[in-house]
Amino acid sequence: MRTTVEFFCGIGGFRLAADAVGLETVWANDIDAKACLVYRTRFRGPLHEGDVNDFLATAPPHDVLTGGFPCQPFSSAGKKKGVRDPRGTLFQALMQTIERRKPRFFVLENVKRLLQMERGCHFATILSALAGLGYRVEWRLLNAMHFGLAQNRQRVIIMGARDEASEAGAYLAPPEDFVDLSDLDRIHERKQWHDIDDYGQRFGSWGMAGSGKFVSLDLTRFSQGKPRVALEQVLEDEVPEQFDFTRSMEPRLIRNEEVNRFVQGVEIISNQNGGARMGYTVFGTRGLAPTLTATTSRHYERYKVGKIYRRLTNVEYARLQGFPDGHCSCVPVYDQYGLYGNAVPPPMAEWVLRRMAAEPGQNPNSEGRRPKEIRMPKTESSIALA
Numbered sequence: 001m002r003t004t005v006e007f008f009c010g011i012g013g014f015r016l017a018a019d020a021v022g023l024e025t026v027w028a029n030d031i032d033a034k035a036c037l038v039y040r041t042r043f044r045g046p047l048h049e050g051d052v053n054d055f056l057a058t059a060p061p062h063d064v065l066t067g068g069f070p071c072q073p074f075s076s077a078g079k080k081k082g083v084r085d086p087r088g089t090l091f092q093a094l095m096q097t098i099e100r101r102k103p104r105f106f107v108l109e110n111v112k113r114l115l116q117m118e119r120g121c122h123f124a125t126i127l128s129a130l131a132g133l134g135y136r137v138e139w140r141l142l143n144a145m146h147f148g149l150a151q152n153r154q155r156v157i158i159m160g161a162r163d164e165a166s167e168a169g170a171y172l173a174p175p176e177d178f179v180d181l182s183d184l185d186r187i188h189e190r191k192q193w194h195d196i197d198d199y200g201q202r203f204g205s206w207g208m209a210g211s212g213k214f215v216s217l218d219l220t221r222f223s224q225g226k227p228r229v230a231l232e233q234v235l236e237d238e239v240p241e242q243f244d245f246t247r248s249m250e251p252r253l254i255r256n257e258e259v260n261r262f263v264q265g266v267e268i269i270s271n272q273n274g275g276a277r278m279g280y281t282v283f284g285t286r287g288l289a290p291t292l293t294a295t296t297s298r299h300y301e302r303y304k305v306g307k308i309y310r311r312l313t314n315v316e317y318a319r320l321q322g323f324p325d326g327h328c329s330c331v332p333v334y335d336q337y338g339l340y341g342n343a344v345p346p347p348m349a350e351w352v353l354r355r356m357a358a359e360p361g362q363n364p365n366s367e368g369r370r371p372k373e374i375r376m377p378k379t380e381s382s383i384a385l386a
Contacts, residue, residue: 002024002063002064003062004018004024004025004026004062004065004066005028005064005065005066005103006027006028006029006366007023007029007065007066007069008029008067008069008090009035010035010039010066010068010344011039011042011088011328011339012339012343013068013323013343013349014040014066014107014109014349015028015039015322016346016349016350017344017346017349017350017359020068020347020355021353021354023119023353023357024061025043026046026062027059028047028048029049029055031052033049033051034331035370041330042327046058050095052344054324056096058095059101060101062103063103064107064174064353064356065103065106065258066102066107066108067099067106067107068108068211069091069094069108069110070091071111087189095129095133097107098133098135098160099228100163103159103162103163106159106160106198107352107356108158108159109155109156109344109349110155111155111156112156113203115141115203115205118169119323119363120199120200120201124196126158126197127214128212129197129210130158130160130198131210131211131212133160134162136158136160136161136162136208137160137208138160138161138172138209139157139158139208140156140172140173140219140368141156142156142172142348143155143222144347144348145225145288145324145335146222146224146225147322147347148227148229148322149287149321150230150288151266151288151290151292151320152289153291153292153309155345157352159355159356160324164305165190170208171352171356172352173219174224174243176247177219177221178217182254183222187215187217193213194215196214198215202218204216204218205217205218205219220244222336224351228265230285231267231285231287231289231303232285232286232305233319234319235285236313239305239313240311243310244309245309246310249282253270253282253309255272256271256280257271259271265287266283266287266288266290267286267288268281268282268283268285270302273365282302282304282309285304287343289320292321293342294337294338294339295341296338298325298341316341317336317337321340321341322347339366
């Protein structure tokens with residue numbers, strides 16, 4: 001059985017995915033006490049609670065490194081142009097372990113805005129640092145709604161492969177996702193790749209990097225997406241009164257303006273002042289839930305369910321993220337919202353790990369079939385899609 005370590009593990013989003021694909025988690029770390037309580041309650045194995053830098057030396061050899069890393073700003077000291085210095089950040093802890101242990105793969109997760117932060121400089125720094133460790137790096141913007149979850153949640157997945165694993169090519173982009181053949185020409189032709197230092201202002205939703213260069217595209221479809229699930233399909237049948245805000249909503253509803261439309265799959269019934277003030281927007285249940293977050297104020301958003309106006313329950317948060325209903329039951333309900341909102345959706349992570357789990361050149365799609373192979377020139381920096 002192959003092994004994995006889980007950085008910034010939280011409540012174990014990557015752990016559930018690793019268990020599902022047969023990876024043995026041999027080390028995990030997080031600094032949040034409540035998240036660690038949930039992790040210990042739900043999983044066996046070594047969990048190191050506290051500052052990750054205090055435990056780096058204890059991380060054993062492993063095949064896969066995973067982590068939803070905190071997004072700290074990088075220093076611009078000594079860099080008048082190009083990428084910045086990742087030293088002194090929590091991201092450096094990941095780099096140190098990757099450099100020391102040289103896992104076959106790493107899988108990292110972060111928010112969508114990572115691709116545009118500081119006009120692209122932040123992500124360019126990450127690509128340069130990871131590719132500089134000898135890895136072929138691939139990234140893709142994925143959405144939870146494509147994995148059977150009733151939530152509009154876009155997250156950047158960054159995957160690295162070394163040695164023979166890199167020959168398997170694009171793990172996160174099945175060939176069917178490329179609509180325009182000219183896009184494939186750009187990937188095949190090394191001369192059309194850009195220096196990472198010349199990153200521009202934003203990165204596309206998918207791309208690859210290696211040996212100081214990258215190629216980036218905006219993929220508009222996800223061929224392996226599951227049928228969309230509506231929020232109303234995952235709601236609890238019976239909800240305690242503590243979640244009912246109908247009475248407190250009555251004076252606000254008078255000032256709300258009707259919207260009655262879907263925005264990025266989310267049904268918005270009404271809002272006040274353009275929805276700028278939290279608590280004034282009323283969501284429907286026929287579409288997706290908006291992105292769940294760890295921000296406390298967001299946990300009190302109102303949804304019209306039948307004739308009442310209420311917030312989502314902690315169990316519904318678990319379902320929207322792809323966790324078992326009682327995954328966080330060992331901590332108070334109030335704390336569960338932030339823990340779920342800050343987690344990696346296990347179904348999304350599982351899709352990535354399953355594609356990596358196949359032998360090089362045999363990346364299966366979601367049904368386990370081997371897709372056709374797209375051959376590329378056999379050059380030092382070429383990458384074959386499979």
